[in-house]
Amino acid sequence: MDLQEAFAPLGRHHLFYRLAGKGREALLLLHGIPTNSLLWGQTIPYLAENYLVIAPDLLGYGRSGRGPTEDLTLPQQAGYMIGLLDRLGIPRVHVVGHDLGGGIAQILAVRHPDRVASFVVADGVCFSNWPLPKVVSLRYPTAPEFEPSPAFIERMLRVGLFHQELATPELIDAFVAPYAHATGAQELQTASFALEHHQTEELVPHLANVQAPATFLWGQYDRYLPPYWGYRLNQTVPNSTFRILPECGHYSMIDNPPLFAQELLQHLQRIL
Template identity: 30%
Template sequence: MSRSAVDPVDHETWSAAQEETEVRVDGHDLTVAYRDAGPEDGKPLVFLHGIPTWSYLWRRVAPAFEDERRVVVPDMLGYGNSQGGDGFDRSIRAQEHMLQALVEDLELGVVDLVAHDIGGGVALRYTAHHPDRVEDLVCSNAVCYDSWPVEFVNGLGLPETAAMEPDELEPKLDFAFGDGLVTDDPDPAFVAGMKAPWMREDGPLNLSRAAVATNTNHTTEIPYEHIDSRVLCLWGEDDVMQPLAWGERLADDLDGTVETVSPAYHWVVEDQPDAYVDALASFLV
């Protein structure tokens, strides 16, 4: 059955609908903000964002499944409305432990995972280490193997970024979220929403710490052979940061399938939300 993307809310409305819980990661008690919607007895469907986004990335996609699925969309540690500041790791290794703690806290049990960018690395680690807890795994323009980090993100991890004022950082974010789309006329609400957490007083520090935590070893060490889920690599075909070849390799290794969305760059869920939602609905069981 065909399904379409939803009309998005603004980022303030999205934030207001989030809940919070405390998880313990690496000995630290840390606050995670997340959206939890849909029927409580619905099969859990968890969406994971990447860098430098937050859960608002899924504004057109995740709510499209809330009529029948329990849809959980967290902000990664150090991102969005989850805990920021110094004193804890933001790597995908740590985010995997955050995901595990969140799943246990919310008593989600077996889940389906949909993940983008470094969220894909988190999902791959979690699935490999807990193969009995993930039924369907969807990776979109996801980091894997040694496909990352990319030069733009590396540059954000310098001490100079942490020392910036938010208005100094804003042009870099405008480039990332505006020019990173196929369209020459991006939705201003998308760009504003993606930038919002980084425009706070501690935003540059949080972004710098998130960027410097991108560690290729955390995806090269994954025991991919342990993944036994149904796998779909749902990829923006024209992405230059995580090219389609990585999705093809991942699908080949995991006995999964590849479906491309075009025209679409890295922000595939914003470039082609209707096509993305339709393909996702067709795959999920």
């Protein structure tokens, strides 16, 4: 698989992204906090056989540029995604969003329906179910365990995985490394201040009007955002499917990459 890496200038910011595969249909994979596009490392090979796959690092995460809190909100991130698609010359895309990326996927489906061929929310933020208490604790840490540090990121990953043996040093380093420098803790804290539930709550009156086909995938044992929220989305969004992934936690694409990829491919096969 040929995996390309590049930076896209978007206004005063630079967005890092990974590009793989080819095909008439394009997939946009969006991660959440505190991860980056490496979240999709084991999923992309399954998808790139028949689709063009774009996996960016959201602004403030991974190798993308940093910015003030007001530039890191989910609506702003959605705007950067439209800018990235414009630069790549991609008119419509299938959006797959995990965690915060799931909220961005909903924003794109509601506000930019002409650009969204379909969307998938995997263990994502929605309604008023976020920000998570753990993420809020980053803002004003009252104890060492809440300080924005590599140890904090590692704990978030471990709690989010069903298969604990998959929390290898290599996996942890993939998500810790972007913040393992002098200003890293401040950068993660800045990102946390950008997250407020009204950013998805204000979408709720519009979700029933979304026309793009949707699938909601949830890990059976998601300890952060239980499967109830996938059920709620399924009850709210027309033309949608809800699937629970057995023996998976918040990070389904790490707990069982083949199963997660299979669900994405089945979603695409249903609508294409």
